[in-house]
Amino acid sequence: MTYHIKAILWKQLKDTLKNKAILIQFIMFPLMTIIMEKSISLPDMPEHFFGNLFAVMYIGMASLTSAAAIISEEKEKNTLRVLQMCNVHAAEFLIGNAAYIISICMLGSLVIGCSTGYTGITLLKFLLVMLVGHICSFLLGAAIGTAVKNQMSATSITVPLMIVLAFLPMLSMFNETIKKFSKFVFSEQLFVFMNDLSEICITFESGIIMACNAVLILVIFLIAYQRGFKISK
Amino acid sequence: MKGMVIKMNMVIEIKNLNHHFGDNKVLKDINLNITEGEIFGLLGPSGAGKTTLINILTGQLQASGGNCNIMGISPTDMTGEHYKQIGIMMDNFGLYERMSCYDNLKFYQMLDNNENINIELVLENINLLAAKKTPVMNLSKGMKNRLAFARAILRTPKVLFLDEPTSGLDPKTVEAIHEMILAEKKRGTTVFLTTHNMYEAEKLCDNIALLNKGKIVEYGAPQDICRRYNHQKKINIHLKNGRDITLEHNKECGVQIQTYFSNDEIETIHSTEPNLETIFMELTGRRFEA
Ligand SMILES: Nc1ncnc2c1ncn2[C@@H]1O[C@H](COP(=O)(O)OP(=O)(O)OP(=O)(O)O)[C@@H](O)[C@H]1O
Numbered sequence: 001m002t003y004h005i006k007a008i009l010w011k012q013l014k015d016t017l018k019n020k021a022i023l024i025q026f027i028m029f030p031l032m033t034i035i036m037e038k039s040i041s042l043p044d045m046p047e048h049f050f051g052n053l054f055a056v057m058y059i060g061m062a063s064l065t066s067a068a069a070i071i072s073e074e075k076e077k078n079t080l081r082v083l084q085m086c087n088v089h090a091a092e093f094l095i096g097n098a099a100y101i102i103s104i105c106m107l108g109s110l111v112i113g114c115s116t117g118y119t120g121i122t123l124l125k126f127l128l129v130m131l132v133g134h135i136c137s138f139l140l141g142a143a144i145g146t147a148v149k150n151q152m153s154a155t156s157i158t159v160p161l162m163i164v165l166a167f168l169p170m171l172s173m174f175n176e177t178i179k180k181f182s183k184f185v186f187s188e189q190l191f192v193f194m195n196d197l198s199e200i201c202i203t204f205e206s207g208i209i210m211a212c213n214a215v216l217i218l219v220i221f222l223i224a225y226q227r228g229f230k231i232s233k
Numbered sequence: 234m235k236g237m238v239i240k241m242n243m244v245i246e247i248k249n250l251n252h253h254f255g256d257n258k259v260l261k262d263i264n265l266n267i268t269e270g271e272i273f274g275l276l277g278p279s280g281a282g283k284t285t286l287i288n289i290l291t292g293q294l295q296a297s298g299g300n301c302n303i304m305g306i307s308p309t310d311m312t313g314e315h316y317k318q319i320g321i322m323m324d325n326f327g328l329y330e331r332m333s334c335y336d337n338l339k340f341y342q343m344l345d346n347n348e349n350i351n352i353e354l355v356l357e358n359i360n361l362l363a364a365k366k367t368p369v370m371n372l373s374k375g376m377k378n379r380l381a382f383a384r385a386i387l388r389t390p391k392v393l394f395l396d397e398p399t400s401g402l403d404p405k406t407v408e409a410i411h412e413m414i415l416a417e418k419k420r421g422t423t424v425f426l427t428t429h430n431m432y433e434a435e436k437l438c439d440n441i442a443l444l445n446k447g448k449i450v451e452y453g454a455p456q457d458i459c460r461r462y463n464h465q466k467k468i469n470i471h472l473k474n475g476r477d478i479t480l481e482h483n484k485e486c487g488v489q490i491q492t493y494f495s496n497d498e499i500e501t502i503h504s505t506e507p508n509l510e511t512i513f514m515e516l517t518g519r520r521f522e523a
């Protein structure tokens with residue numbers, strides 16, 4: 001049923017590019033990276049400071065909120081039902097949305113990576129880390145969008161989650177206590193990788209944490225998926 | 234008689250259908266048969282369960298009990314090929330607000346993988362060609378209604394479900410939608426519509442069912458139902474001198490009316506037949522429009 005996925009991609013391009021709230025999510029951090037990296041450099045500031053910081057915020061915000069917003073809007077406006085009556089399966093719907101959101105976020109990530117000054121292999125590693133982050137974040141956003149009934153409740157869940165994912169890594173740089181907790185969040189782990197892209201070494205601890213995060217996200221996603229899409233069958 | 238009807242081409246069959254949301258029994262033991270090519274109207278006040286029944290018939294909701302079949306298949310077993318023969322217009326439209334009229338139809342066409350439809354022509358037919366590029370959120374209610382209708386018939390369905398297709402519209406748009414529904418009937422489409430407008434039901438429908446609190450309280454052709462409840466059988470005459478006369482509908486009244494006619498005294502004359510609203514009142518003590 002590739003034409004269903006194709007149609008959904010086409011629709012997203014037509015629709016979301018007119019949706020300013022979502023457009024801003026996609027563009028804001030790449031744009032800020034360009035500006036900050038070009039204009040500000042402080043002494044004894046870690047290398048690629050702004051780039052990595054905005055990159056991790058981009059992971060915690062863009063794919064999470066846009067996935068939740070797009071899916072919950074489809075539920076709220078009853079367009080999801082129309083899709084189901086065109087025999088679009090839940091999996092096709094999610095693949096269509098994932099393809100769209102993650103592609104755009106990866107384009108944004110490329111902009112962040114390049115303007116941060118990553119090149120060659122390092123850029124590829126950076127993009128790989130970003131891809132993992134966007135996938136996790138998309139799955140969480142999709143789970144939220146699927147579980148709730150409308151955009152309002154989607155926002156009320158994404159905002160606190162977004163703060164945890166996007167800001168904990170930054171706060172943990174300044175506070176050791178926060179660091180003790182924040183290391184359990186996948187975005188913090190990715191932030192650590194980003195800060196040393198030349199030799200990513202996955203320690204036993206971070207390996208376990210990432211695996212637990214992945215399992216947890218998948219479980220949350222599958223529960224929401226089963227409950228939210230059971231409308232008819 | 235009933236046994237014979239069932240032998241005809243049944244498009245929708247509903248048997249002992251029940252539905253409840255928690256403790257709220259919304260549909261109680263519904264039995265209905267709808268034949269090919271007919272316009273069937275489900276008439277009832279707000280909250281009677283009309284939308285719920287459409288949701289069940291179109292596979293959007295699983296009934297708590299009983300059976301139903303659309304073209305011989307249960308809605309819960311419908312696949313893509315079955316859905317392609319069904320057109321649905323829900324009361325909340327389900328259109329993409331930021332996308333234009335054209336793009337909304339185009340997307341639907343892409344989902345069906347059906348490239349043979351001339352969308353411009355469709356838009357012209359519903360008088361929306363001028364608004365082709367207008368985002369749906371800038372359309373009036375009547376325009377959205379027509380667009381949702383056009384989307385429902387885009388795949389030239391065999392069965393068309395319309396949930397209150399004309400509620401809250403101006404008379405001109407109502408007329409336009411009625412014409413489109415009748416055109417669908419001409420094409421051979423079976424139409425299942427809900428309404429709380431009895432004039433609409435009388436005008437369009439071959440058969441109607443009156444639904445009250447989830448129960449069907451009356452079923453039949455609108456004229457038949459009205460005749461069945463014509464217990465009063467009275468004739469009202471308004472004379473030119475201003476007097477109103479009510480006569481019993483019997484043998485004697487003929488002579489009297491003859492006299493009035495020959496003296497050229499009559500201004501207006503009509504028989505008091507109950508309409509669907511008064512029948513519904515008689516049956517339930519409620520009105521259609523809450
Ligand atoms: N998803 C739901 N959950 C719980 N109760 C529901 C749900 N949908 C409908 N109901 C209840 O079922 C009853 C029938 O609702 P329904 O929407 O079928 O009425 P209706 O005849 O279509 O009314 P209207 O003319 O206002 O559209 C109402 O009492 C309503 O509160």
Ligand SMILES: [Mg+2]
Binds near residue numbers: 283284324
């Ligand atoms: Mg309704």
